[in-house]
Amino acid sequence: MNNILRYGIIGVAALVIQLLICEFANIWPPLYIAVFPLFILMLPHDMNNALLMIVAFISGLLIDALSDGLLGLNATSMTAIAFFKPMFIKSLARIDTFASQNITSKHLGFQKFFTFLLLSYTVFFLCYVMLDDLGSGTVTFMIIRILVNIAANLVIAIILEKLFFQRLMQ
Numbered sequence: 798m799n800n801i802l803r804y805g806i807i808g809v810a811a812l813v814i815q816l817l818i819c820e821f822a823n824i825w826p827p828l829y830i831a832v833f834p835l836f837i838l839m840l841p842h843d844m845n846n847a848l849l850m851i852v853a854f855i856s857g858l859l860i861d862a863l864s865d866g867l868l869g870l871n872a873t874s875m876t877a878i879a880f881f882k883p884m885f886i887k888s889l890a891r892i893d894t895f896a897s898q899n900i901t902s903k904h905l906g907f908q909k910f911f912t913f914l915l916l917s918y919t920v921f922f923l924c925y926v927m928l929d930d931l932g933s934g935t936v937t938f939m940i941i942r943i944l945v946n947i948a949a950n951l952v953i954a955i956i957l958e959k960l961f962f963q964r965l966m967q
Contacts, residue, residue, distance in 0.1 A: 804840065811836040812856060819864035827942045828949060833860060833871075834878055834921050835954045838914070839900055842886050846879075853879035867929065874924040878917045885916050902958060914954050915947070922946045 815833040822830055837853050857872035886900065889909045902910035926943045934942075 850879040874921045877924045878921050918947050
């Protein structure tokens with residue numbers, strides 16, 4: 798199967814899952830479960846950076862428009878992780894060791910992959926929470942919200958990567 802078609806199908810499936818989570822999995826209002834950023838992070842590292850940022854922005858805008866969130870929160874946050882992804886990869890891995898492969902724990906090693914996810918979700922939730930709470934809450938609550946969201950989404954991302962994405966993205 799053509800890689801573009803395969804990634805397109807996986808991306809649409811991840812988008813639908815994200816929208817279903819936004820609609821039906823409201824565990825605690827300050828907690829936001831973000832599974833679509835994992836798709837952006839797991840795309841091949843040799844993908845054109847401008848194209849990656851455009852895909853991240855459009856998909857984030859779709860999530861914002863089709864869910865009940867504020868328009869632009871996901872779009873900004875996903876564009877930010879797409880922007881920083883190449884820098885995180887360069888600082889964590891030797892690019893020549895996996896020339897055109899996807900970014901998975903299998904290829905990076907668990908510790909580097911965990912650090913990659915931690916950095917990426919930190920960027921995502923710094924943008925997301927700061928824009929969402931802009932002037933409406935205390936700094937302490939904002940920091941707690943960022944930390945809780947990062948921790949919860951890291952666990953979910955590792956589980957999803959091990960169960961599904963590692964197999965699908967090969």
